[in-house]
Amino acid sequence: MKAGLDKKTIIEAAANIADKEGIANVTLKMLANELEVKSPSLYKHFSGGLDELNKELMLYGWRSLESEITRAAIGRAKDDAIIAICNAYRNFVNKHKGLFEAMQWYNMYQSEEHLQATQGTIGVLFQVLESYGLTEEQKVHCVRMLRGFLQGFSAIESHGGFGNPTPLNDTFGFALKTILNGIRDLQGGTTR
Amino acid sequence: MKAGLDKKTIIEAAANIADKEGIANVTLKMLANELEVKSPSLYKHFSGGLDELNKELMLYGWRSLESEITRAAIGRAKDDAIIAICNAYRNFVNKHKGLFEAMQWYNMYQSEEHLQATQGTIGVLFQVLESYGLTEEQKVHCVRMLRGFLQGFSAIESHGGFGNPTPLNDTFGFALKTILNGIRDLQGGTTR
DNA sequence: CTGTTTTGGCTAATCACATTAGCCATTATA
DNA sequence: TATAATGGCTAATGTGATTAGCCAAAACAG
Numbered sequence: 001m002k003a004g005l006d007k008k009t010i011i012e013a014a015a016n017i018a019d020k021e022g023i024a025n026v027t028l029k030m031l032a033n034e035l036e037v038k039s040p041s042l043y044k045h046f047s048g049g050l051d052e053l054n055k056e057l058m059l060y061g062w063r064s065l066e067s068e069i070t071r072a073a074i075g076r077a078k079d080d081a082i083i084a085i086c087n088a089y090r091n092f093v094n095k096h097k098g099l100f101e102a103m104q105w106y107n108m109y110q111s112e113e114h115l116q117a118t119q120g121t122i123g124v125l126f127q128v129l130e131s132y133g134l135t136e137e138q139k140v141h142c143v144r145m146l147r148g149f150l151q152g153f154s155a156i157e158s159h160g161g162f163g164n165p166t167p168l169n170d171t172f173g174f175a176l177k178t179i180l181n182g183i184r185d186l187q188g189g190t191t192r
Numbered sequence: 193m194k195a196g197l198d199k200k201t202i203i204e205a206a207a208n209i210a211d212k213e214g215i216a217n218v219t220l221k222m223l224a225n226e227l228e229v230k231s232p233s234l235y236k237h238f239s240g241g242l243d244e245l246n247k248e249l250m251l252y253g254w255r256s257l258e259s260e261i262t263r264a265a266i267g268r269a270k271d272d273a274i275i276a277i278c279n280a281y282r283n284f285v286n287k288h289k290g291l292f293e294a295m296q297w298y299n300m301y302q303s304e305e306h307l308q309a310t311q312g313t314i315g316v317l318f319q320v321l322e323s324y325g326l327t328e329e330q331k332v333h334c335v336r337m338l339r340g341f342l343q344g345f346s347a348i349e350s351h352g353g354f355g356n357p358t359p360l361n362d363t364f365g366f367a368l369k370t371i372l373n374g375i376r377d378l379q380g381g382t383t384r
Numbered sequence: 385c386t387g388t389t390t391t392g393g394c395t396a397a398t399c400a401c402a403t404t405a406g407c408c409a410t411t412a413t414a
Numbered sequence: 415t416a417t418a419a420t421g422g423c424t425a426a427t428g429t430g431a432t433t434a435g436c437c438a439a440a441a442c443a444g
Contacts, residue, residue: 004421005421005422027400027401027402028401028402028403029400029401029402037421037422037423038422038423038424039401039402039403040402040403040404040405040422040423040424041421041422041423043402043403043404044420044421044422045421049402049403050401050402050403104347110351110352110353114353115353115355118353119355137358137362140356140358140363141358141362141363141366141367144345144348144354144356144360144363144367145341145345145363145366145367145370147344147345147348148341148342148344148345148346148348148367149337149340149341149344149345150340150344151343151344151347151348152339152340152341152342152343152344152345152347153336153337153339153340153341153344154340155296155343155344156336156339156340156343159302160302161302161306161307161310162336163307163311164332164336166329166332166333168336170329170333171332171333171336171337174333174337174374175333175336175337175340175374177374178337178370178371178373178374178377179370179374181370181373181374181377182366182367182369182370182371182373182374185370185373196392197392197393219429219430219431220430220431220432221429221430221431229392229393229394230393230394230395231430231431231432232393232394232395232431232432232433232434233392233393233394235431235432235433236391236392236393237392241431241432242430242431242432
């Protein structure tokens with residue numbers, strides 16, 4: 001006996017493999033190698049096998065993202081907070097390409113747990129929006145718009161999907177400005 | 193001898209399986225079953241095996257999307273065209289959940305081919321933007337913003353990721369309006 | 385029209401990885 | 415200190431991908 005593994009260690013190793021080697025390499029075999037253990041041993045920690053592990057990886061990812069985002073928003077409010085959150089999201093994805101893929105991959109299973117997991121992240125945005133004096137419904141629209149954009153943009157960027165040499169920072173800034181304008185318009189009710 | 197298969201038939205069957213059974217079920221075995229053939233036979237059409245097949249499926253998906261989008265834009269211009277395109281994109285994803293996953297899945301391989309494949313779809317948006325009198329750079333920003341939002345929003349929606357009961361049509365409409373406003377602002381140069 | 389080549393299917397065999405069964409030493413605990 | 419639970423291991427099984435090599439039908443050359 002020697003390894004002394006636990007779920008946390010294993011998940012973190014999996015996240016590492018995902019980021020470094022690509023999500024396709026998150027296999028029990030690879031994981032066992034990394035942890036210097038034989039693959040059947042992992043079943044002592046994840047009786048559900050690879051499937052359970054992937055689910056946990058997904059949850060771990062969302063929790064990590066939530067934590068980064070929360071930290072980013074500390075001491076900020078309004079647009080300033082939203083911008084910080086969006087930057088944190090984008091940076092997280094670029095730093096954790098594989099993990100982010102895992103977070104989406106598990107969408108396939110469309111589980112209640114997944115909904116819960118994303119809720120935390122989304123919740124931070126909701127809180128920030130509280131101070132804008134919007135209706136519940138308007139807040140929902142704003143959060144959804146932000147979520148959609150952040151997820152899509154980050155996914156494409158992290159995969160090198162934007163072929164053009166134009167700086168991505170500029171695009172991101174423009175998009176954020178546009179979205180914040182949209183939110184502002186909801187407040188005043190200005191019919192432009 | 194009997195089947196008389198060809199690439200097109202096989203890819204379409206694969207797309208069907210992806211949409212109906214989920215992308216996890218796009219296996220050579222399942223495909224062979226559907227086509228009433230033995231799995232090794234498929235190698236006569238895709239010498240690269242499952243990997244090549246997935247790549248072709250990805251390309252097929254982007255080509256299909258481009259075609260739907262193009263059709264949607266016919267006879268329309270400006271905001272009207274953009275809205276039509278966005279709706280077509282969203283509808284496509286919801287109708288082809290599995291195929292859309294395949295389109296993204298292959299991102300993993302970050303290939304030149306993938307870049308080419310998306311280019312067609314993106315190109316349609318570019319063309320529509322021609323009439324807005326924007327600089328090249330501004331057009332790039334707009335297209336990227338739209339792409340990011342469409343991909344993220346559609347992916348989340350098609351997976352049932354938006355937990356809230358608020359109608360998604362409303363959110364989509366609001367987001368489009370917001371983005372179109374952002375584009376309009378680029379034109380006038382109005383410093384709001 | 386006949387001999388030859390190509391095509392596209394098939395069976396049998398191999399490989400990788402997930403998973404299960406059951407063994408066993410160490411650790412924790414009654 | 416007995417005993418139970420833990421967490422590792424080896425061996426065996428199962429599924430799907432892939433490869434090798436056979437063979438009949440179709441296409442084609444003369």
